[in-house]
Amino acid sequence: MKTYDVIIIGAGAAGLSAAKTALGKSKKVAIIDLGEKPARKIAVSGGGRCNFTNDAIAPNRYFGANADFVRSAISKVSSQDILNWVKSHHLKWIEKTTGQYFCATGAQDVVNALLQDAKDADIILKNIALDIDKSDDETFIVKTNKNTFISKSIIIATGGISYPVLGVSDFGYKIAKKFGHKIVPVRPALCAIATKMFPPELSGISFEAEASIGKEKIKDSILITHFGLGGPAIYRATVRNIVDDIHINMLPDINIFNWLKAAKTIEGKKNLATVLSSKLPLRLARYVAQDTSKNIADFKDSELKIIAEKISNWVIPKGSFKLYNLQSAEVVRGGISTTEISSKTMESKLCPGLFFAGEVLDIAGDLGGFNLHWAFASGRIAGENA
Secondary structure (H helix, E strand, C coil): CCCEEEEEECCCHHHHHHHHHHHHCCCCCECCCCCCCCCCHHHHHHHCCEEEEEECCCHHHCCCCHHHHHHHHHHHHCHHHHHHHHCCCCCCCEEEEEEEECCCCCCHHHHHHHHHCCCEEEEECCCCCCEEEEECCCCEEEECCCCCCEEEEEECCCCCCCCHHHCCCCCCHHHHHHCCCCCCEEECCCCCCCECCCHHHHHHCCEEEEEECCCCCEEEEEEECCCCEEEEHHHHHHHHCCCCCEECCCCCCCHHHHHHHHHHHCCCCHHHHHHCCCCCCHHHHHHHHHHEEEEEECCHHHHHHHHHHHCCCEEEEEHHHCCCCCCCCCEEEEECCCECCCCCCEECCCCEEECCHHHEEECEEECCCCHHHHHHHHHHHHHCCC
């Protein structure tokens, strides 16, 4: 049986970041992972470009039963800290939108940088963790399908259970529960929704819109799919607390009724679909207009008001849509409750020496690099204190 100072379960962003800081404190570290390769989710993140941080990192971009839990970690590890780390590895980045950072040369280079940092750790792949016990002398015994290991501290960084094709496990939840921690029920997040709001023949259409859920208003693009709706605005809506209907404004930046009334005077001989197509995709404009033979001048103002309301407030009732499964969700909502975990150290308040980091916790970030930043930040904090 090999003995270590720190054993990390999970070789993802949180686990590798934890290894870096633990190694920096001269700890003997092992990272155990069930897969054939480490950092599998990072390798496919951001469309293969790895959106690794965001200048807008703040507690209000995170969600969970106690999203304020992130405050300490993200105050200690800022977006500039991550950019400095990227610079230290001579990686280049691009900003697709201001403050949203992607690796210019691809996600694999971020993986390679993390592995370089963890090169002095024993990275033990294709080992499925089966159980963890704590002995009378306060050491942990980790049993896998192939070996048994002993450690003074354990960091659980197994991630969520979305995207199972990459190899995921609920082991982190099971161990947390074994040592007395509560598990917040898990659901898909940052995902598409299945809804019959639009007919399948409109699939493939993308448009800029505003999706509202509760008090949250999210301006971003929406994609109509063969089964419902996707795109960044919908993904971002699904990570929030879904307690209300989803409202969609197809043209959030204008007063639609005033625009249509003006068009009635200026472009009266055009049909409604043609007028709408100046601001909406043509197929979508025709679907909204329905009657493509009638000129806009022939519509009463009261009729235009109804059309304007339809465009500005498409309602998807809460019970009429489904989150489109864990197979394609980018993250999960739910996980290990943060109630009995120190936000300053990531250590269990119930079991000294047991730490948690990353998506395995009941913390989910917004779309745009927030989840990877949380993994890096919480991993660093756990590794520093383990």
